[in-house]
Amino acid sequence: MAKALSNSEGKKNTLTTKRKKSRQKRRFFWTGLAFASPWIIGFILFKIYPICSAIYYSFTDFNMFRTPNFVVLQNFTNLVQDKNVIKSLENTAYMVIIGLPIMLAFSMLMSVVMNMKAKGMPLVRTILYIPAVVPSMASALLFLWVMNSRYGIVNQFINQVIALIPGFIKDALPFTLKAPSWINDPKWTKMTLIIMGCWGCGGTAVIGLAALRGVPTQFYEAAELDGASRWTRFWHITIPMISPTIQFQFIMGIINTFQYFTQAYMFNMFTTTSQVTGGGPQNSLLFYAINLYREAFDFLHMGYACALGLVLFMIVLVVTFIAMRVSDKMVSYDVE
Amino acid sequence: MKKLIALLLAAIMVLGLVACGPAGQTESQPPKQTEGSKQTEGNQQTDKSTEPPQQDGEVVEITIWHQFGESVENGAPHMYYTQWAEKFNAEHPNIHVTIVPAKTAVDAQTAIAGGSTPDIFMNQWNNAPTWAESGAILDLTPYYDAAPAEWFNDFVPNVLALCNFNGKYYSVPNSITTTVMFYRDDILADCGWDHYPADTDELLQCIKDTTLANEDGSIARLGLLPNMPWFDTVMMPAVFNTQWIADDGVTVPADKEAVAYMFEWIQSVYKLYEDEFGWDYMTIQDFASTVSGNRATASDPILSGELAMRWNSENLAATLAKLAPDVDWGMGLFPNVTGGTEMAMLGGNVWEINARTEHPDEAWIALQSLTSPETAVEFALGENNNGAFYAHKQALAALAGDLGEQIAAAKETPEEGARVKENLEYLCDVFANVHLQSFPTCSYVNEYIAALNDYSALVFDGTMTPMEAVEAIIDVIQPLAEEHPYIPYEYHEK
Numbered sequence: 064m065a066k067a068l069s070n071s072e073g074k075k076n077t078l079t080t081k082r083k084k085s086r087q088k089r090r091f092f093w094t095g096l097a098f099a100s101p102w103i104i105g106f107i108l109f110k111i112y113p114i115c116s117a118i119y120y121s122f123t124d125f126n127m128f129r130t131p132n133f134v135v136l137q138n139f140t141n142l143v144q145d146k147n148v149i150k151s152l153e154n155t156a157y158m159v160i161i162g163l164p165i166m167l168a169f170s171m172l173m174s175v176v177m178n179m180k181a182k183g184m185p186l187v188r189t190i191l192y193i194p195a196v197v198p199s200m201a202s203a204l205l206f207l208w209v210m211n212s213r214y215g216i217v218n219q220f221i222n223q224v225i226a227l228i229p230g231f232i233k234d235a236l237p238f239t240l241k242a243p244s245w246i247n248d249p250k251w252t253k254m255t256l257i258i259m260g261c262w263g264c265g266g267t268a269v270i271g272l273a274a275l276r277g278v279p280t281q282f283y284e285a286a287e288l289d290g291a292s293r294w295t296r297f298w299h300i301t302i303p304m305i306s307p308t309i310q311f312q313f314i315m316g317i318i319n320t321f322q323y324f325t326q327a328y329m330f331n332m333f334t335t336t337s338q339v340t341g342g343g344p345q346n347s348l349l350f351y352a353i354n355l356y357r358e359a360f361d362f363l364h365m366g367y368a369c370a371l372g373l374v375l376f377m378i379v380l381v382v383t384f385i386a387m388r389v390s391d392k393m394v395s396y397d398v399e
Numbered sequence: 400m401k402k403l404i405a406l407l408l409a410a411i412m413v414l415g416l417v418a419c420g421p422a423g424q425t426e427s428q429p430p431k432q433t434e435g436s437k438q439t440e441g442n443q444q445t446d447k448s449t450e451p452p453q454q455d456g457e458v459v460e461i462t463i464w465h466q467f468g469e470s471v472e473n474g475a476p477h478m479y480y481t482q483w484a485e486k487f488n489a490e491h492p493n494i495h496v497t498i499v500p501a502k503t504a505v506d507a508q509t510a511i512a513g514g515s516t517p518d519i520f521m522n523q524w525n526n527a528p529t530w531a532e533s534g535a536i537l538d539l540t541p542y543y544d545a546a547p548a549e550w551f552n553d554f555v556p557n558v559l560a561l562c563n564f565n566g567k568y569y570s571v572p573n574s575i576t577t578t579v580m581f582y583r584d585d586i587l588a589d590c591g592w593d594h595y596p597a598d599t600d601e602l603l604q605c606i607k608d609t610t611l612a613n614e615d616g617s618i619a620r621l622g623l624l625p626n627m628p629w630f631d632t633v634m635m636p637a638v639f640n641t642q643w644i645a646d647d648g649v650t651v652p653a654d655k656e657a658v659a660y661m662f663e664w665i666q667s668v669y670k671l672y673e674d675e676f677g678w679d680y681m682t683i684q685d686f687a688s689t690v691s692g693n694r695a696t697a698s699d700p701i702l703s704g705e706l707a708m709r710w711n712s713e714n715l716a717a718t719l720a721k722l723a724p725d726v727d728w729g730m731g732l733f734p735n736v737t738g739g740t741e742m743a744m745l746g747g748n749v750w751e752i753n754a755r756t757e758h759p760d761e762a763w764i765a766l767q768s769l770t771s772p773e774t775a776v777e778f779a780l781g782e783n784n785n786g787a788f789y790a791h792k793q794a795l796a797a798l799a800g801d802l803g804e805q806i807a808a809a810k811e812t813p814e815e816g817a818r819v820k821e822n823l824e825y826l827c828d829v830f831a832n833v834h835l836q837s838f839p840t841c842s843y844v845n846e847y848i849a850a851l852n853d854y855s856a857l858v859f860d861g862t863m864t865p866m867e868a869v870e871a872i873i874d875v876i877q878p879l880a881e882e883h884p885y886i887p888y889e890y891h892e893k
Contacts, residue, residue, distance in 0.1 A: 246685075
């Protein structure tokens with residue numbers, strides 16, 4: 064009897080404790096939620112809501128002003144037949160496949176230079192980082208003159224180098240040696256933007272520098288004792304050790320390059336004066352995001368632009384997924 | 400608990416989606432009306448009164464956005480607008496207007512979509528048809544109908560075509576612009592030209608004669624760059640006597656051969672440079688991108704002599720007169736293909752009323768005052784006493800007369816003053832007497848301009864033949880033209 068009583072009291076106590084804990088848990092939960100609510104509300108209003116709206120509008124003929132009509136998949140069927148979409152995808156793919164690796168390699172080179180132990184290195188780091196804080200508009204304007212075919216400093220230099228080459232070599236070449244028309248020749252316009260990107264990649268270089276600083280020095284010491292060359296050390300120690308950072312920069316680079324807009328928009332604005340957003344010489348700078356902007360704000364095809372945005376999201380998702388899967392095999396997280 | 404949170408978040412999302420959207424307006428939803436006007440279907444108002452509606456002491460707030468900077472120094476546009484607003488507010492106790500500077504078309508677009516101010520805003524002519532069709536701007540036809548004849552008839556007739564879309568008025572003209580050829584008299588004379596070219600054939604010959612190479616074969620001077628600073632989609636059809644849309648309102652362009660010939664003529668200038676001087680298209684473009692960076696500066700290519708002729712909007716005249724009063728330059732219209740009839744392009748910016756304004760009648764009263772002939776005469780003094788061209792006959796007459804003399808007298812030197820006076824007289828004559836042609840105000844105007852820019856560039860660099868480009872443009876635009884037939888504007892004086 065006494066045992067039964069003590070058992071029932073024990074159960075009662077456990078229940079009370081559980082209830083207390085559960086009440087406390089709930090209170091913690093609501094308090095936590097209250098503290099997190101500014102972010103949650105912002106996230107819903109400025110992320111989730113626009114995403115949901117864009118998905119909804121992509122199935123409509125929304126033009127910003129009128130109540131949208133449901134057009135089912137018409138925007139998506141128009142999209143696959145749109146020559147500008149194909150051209151813009153080609154241009155964007157060029158930037159992702161050719162531009163991004165060049166910019167990442169250059170940024171890595173900058174990180175290595177920044178990591179060197181030499182006199183005056185803080186000044187070098189500052190100089191290398193400065194372009195990263197120059198606004199896109201200012202750098203675009205600057206590069207329009209730097210890369211100007213007639214008076215630009217780059218072509219002045221190239222022309223001087225060409226002048227140094229003996230005439231018989233020039234004659235023997237199957238083509239004429241000539242400084243490129245960086246801004247007007249559709250073959251070179253994207254390369255101009257890539258060079259501009261390299262000039263301003265101080266931000267990514269600093270992240271690379273932080274990763275380089277995190278590589279334990281004992282690895283290098285051990286390799287040096289084993290007689291490893293500088294290149295071997297870099298290739299077999301540095302690269303694997305900073306591979307998570309490289310992967311991060313690569314993935315972020317893919318996402319950002321697919322949304323490439325500001326620099327190209329500025330270039331187009333300053334080189335082609337028109338009432339409508341331009342795409343540069345032969346539409347060589349008509350990137351996906353520029354085309355999307357033109358459809359949305361020049362032509363008021365907001366529903367179509369939303370469909371373009373949704374397709375871009377899918378492309379970025381798939382490409383990022385593949386890039387993650389492939390790069391995962393090359394990334395090493397082992398420090399010990 | 401998780402379910403509860405999920406439900407709560409979902410509810411917030413759905414509510415947001417329903418509540419936001421395009422501010423809950425439809426194309427046919429009438430704007431809220433005040434007394435003094437009655438609303439009928441589709442934004443059509445009747446019984447328009449030009450008198451302020453009775454508000455029993457209530458002051459109606461009207462916001463006006465313009466695209467110029469906020470400076471009020473040296474006769475900047477914002478100075479004129481704020482001065483006008485002060486005067487208007489004093490005269491209209493029931494209406495208070497507020498002027499907001501530096502608001503672009505995209506700003507207005509976003510604000511309207513969000514259901515907020517402005518009541519009146521400035522826009523580029525090419526946006527008006529698209530916005531009108533989208534239901535963003537108010538149909539002003541009933542207001543135009545009720546407006547006094549002296550207000551309507553004082554507008555330069557062709558400028559009203561920029562404000563009309565499918566037979567209805569959606570905007571009111573503000574400032575106007577045209578394209579003028581600037582040429583160096585001395586260079587033309589040195590090259591044996593005692594007169595300015597009369598037609599496009601003469602122009603081609605003049606380009607050849609005035610082009611000059613350096614000893615190393617590089618460009619010293621070009622006669623003309625026909626598509627620098629841009630391929631003018633408004634001027635070129637005027638020069639080549641053709642239209643982008645046929646009179647049936649559906650066929651684009653009106654005359655395929657004429658458009659192909661227009662492209663061919665521009666291409667022939669590049670061929671001339673290549674055949675006679677060995678400069679390919681890219682070399683010319685490199686030259687163009689350099690000189691166009693110096694436009695309207697002391698190194699303007701017409702002042703530096705890098706171009707013998709160049710065209711630009713008329714506002715360059717004041718800059719050239721100021722920067723180089725000694726340089727011997729002149730102005731003319733781009734020679735027509737046939738010579739004889741002088742045609743030129745017409746563009747400009749316009750005022751529009753937000754379709755969702757709560758006070759359309761008061762907005763119209765303000766807009767009518769802002770675009771009155773008297774206001775235009777006051778504004779015509781322009782920035783830095785250079786004169787500005789507004790769409791009113793009275794303003795143009797003032798510039799060509801007393802006001803022009805006042806402007807000339809205020810210049811630093813008598814030479815500059817005389818030059819400015821001469822320029823103003825010439826340009827006022829162009830605006831008042833030349834047949835001015837604008838781009839058709841169709842709902843696909845921006846798509847058309849984009850297609851023309853894209854494909855014309857492919858002709859000029861030799862990628863496409865002129866006729867291939869015309870066919871490609873038709874492929875893109877014809878379906879839009881059939882979907883949205885264009886009604887050409889007909890001007891009738893009141």
